[in-house]
Amino acid sequence: MIKGLLQEVLGGYQIDETMFESEKDQRGKINEISEFIKDPYGSPYVPGSSLKGSLRTLVLNGKPNVKNDNELSSIFSNIYVSDSSPISLEKLILCRKWDYSGIKMEAKGLPVYRESLRPFTVIKFEIQACNNEAVEILDNLSKIAESVYQHYHEFFLQEFSNKYIQNNVFAPMYLGAGSGLWTKTKIDDVKLNRFKTGKYSMKRKGVLKLTKAPLVKYKEKGEIHSLIQNNENFYEMGKSGFICRALEDN
DSSP, X not given: OOOSSOSSOBTTBOOOOOSOSSOXXXXXXOOOEEOOOBOTTSOBOOOHHHHHHHHHHHHHHHOTTOOSHHXXXXXXXXXXXXXXXXXXXXXXXXXXXXXXXXXTTEEEEEEEXXXXXXXXXXXXXXXXXXXXXXXXXXXXXXXXXXXXXXXXXXXXXXXXXXXXXXXXXXXXXXXXXXXXXXXXXXXXXXXXXXXXXXXTOOXXXXXXXXXXXXXXXXXXXXXXXXXXXXXXXXXXXXXXXXXXXXOOOX
């Protein structure tokens, strides 16, 4: 186990230990850590292109009238997404990748680590829409996200125990690396047979991508809730929620 602070200094900073970096029977140092992208001042941030890609996936899955990439590109050529505001280094934790099998009903820890954001970290972006079609997309983005998530749940998440599925506090979406195939593509266009052959063929629809992080509780309507429902500290990788608010003109 790693004691106290992580022993490696990552670009002049250290990350506090969460106790989930390694299991009790694991020995040795952690290698090959994927760093979170940072600005020239060393502050983490989320590129606007990353959020825009997630929004494209939502619209592609949630708007039946958008039939191909050309139509989607036409819409998103009129939507501009800023990089996020700088994020405090204190919001970073080190996360290990876990694959949960719905067949074996167990999670397998992989030797893959990345700097990630703590649960309930708030990230702020500015989005501009430059025509009526783009404005309509942004006005209905929460409803689109809810609809897409329901489809994703029926197609994939329902194959796994509910205790590994986080509650949706806000409109749900998946952001960043490691959240799995079905959060990055148009689900209805994927031909499952493509993944059923070969040495590394996918069983059923694949594994649930998880990681471990400290337990977080929140208050809603005067009641205390836990963001996760399992006692193993498993979170869905990349699952987030968003709120869209119109900015007042100066």
